[in-house]
Amino acid sequence: MVDEEIIELFFERSEQAISELDTKYGRVFHKTSYNILKDELDAAECVNDAYLGTWNAIPPTKPNSLLAFVCQIVRNVSVKRYYMKKAIKRNSTYDVAMEEIDACLSSASTVEDEVETRELARIIEGFLDTLSSENRVIFLQRYWFSDTYSDIAKKVGISEKSVSVRLSRIRKKMREYLVEREVLV
């Protein structure tokens, strides 16, 4: 079933919308959540919670890309679950990915208390706009989807070594961008 037909089912408030969504994209949603949580049960629960969130959002929202829209909900639910379960053992790609970001962003003093999350999101969007399409995809695959270097390399069509080098360079560039905008000092 094409996305427009699934969205139409949501608008008709037909429960078939969820089963069609799950049939078409369930594996992607589960992988996105599992990359963060590294727990099958938790990932399944988060995906189900995301389906409820999608049901509540559509309508009135009519997303251009159903996959991207629901992935965003899955990620946010999963990240929230992750930080709630702080006791989770460090073994997920998400942990490693965020440690890379921590090393890039660490600073003795910051203005983080004064920067709202949404404002920071706009700043991050500004940074993403400075990247090439390929580098933007590499960056988001790593830090939004928490994908492994191997998966990123396969998707983009470059070597894992190139992925590592590119991400290192992008993180450095991001730090400079954030310092210029006084998000970091």
Added chain:
Amino acid sequence: MNSEKFSNALGKIDVSYVEEVVDYKAKKKRPQQIWKLAVACVAVIVLTVDVLPLFNKDKEISSGFALIAYASENGTVVENKVQEGASVPISFFETTNGLKGFVFAYNRKNPGDISSASIMTEGEFPGILEEIIGLKMSKDKNYVFYIPEQDKEFPYRFMMPYTDEEANLVYFCYLLVEETEDGYSAVIERMESFERKFKE
């Protein structure tokens, strides 16, 4: 700021960025080329006179050939001498007609030489070499603009020949260009020289 705040903010970026990832399709790559000793295509905009020598490797490698690689650092063009075994920074430059490549140069030495600029590439003929943006070319040097084959991955290996008529030698300079954390680097992997048996 820490990774948690960053991650939360990242979760709030516009969904169009996520769509781009979801819809992204990698560019098709041509099969990796086996490293070649000679380039497939060279275009010269100013003709230099030379004669193909018959090679006879009698002599040890001697100096006389100094290769320069150009890098752009904070908007300033920097010349770095490329040496055997020691990498130097190098940058991509662009011409006014949209060609992108690495720039090398060496001093004109041969009597009667005209300063030249040539393109070295393994792919299809890319077109005429126009002005290299940001680079002021000197009449005392010969320039080589190396254009990597499209979609070819790093590292790039290629050979640059150089004739020293005074010393009656031909140099084969085997170069390696790699990606680094800060950009790119160039190094001479090895140099070979041959005595010219035939000269004009």
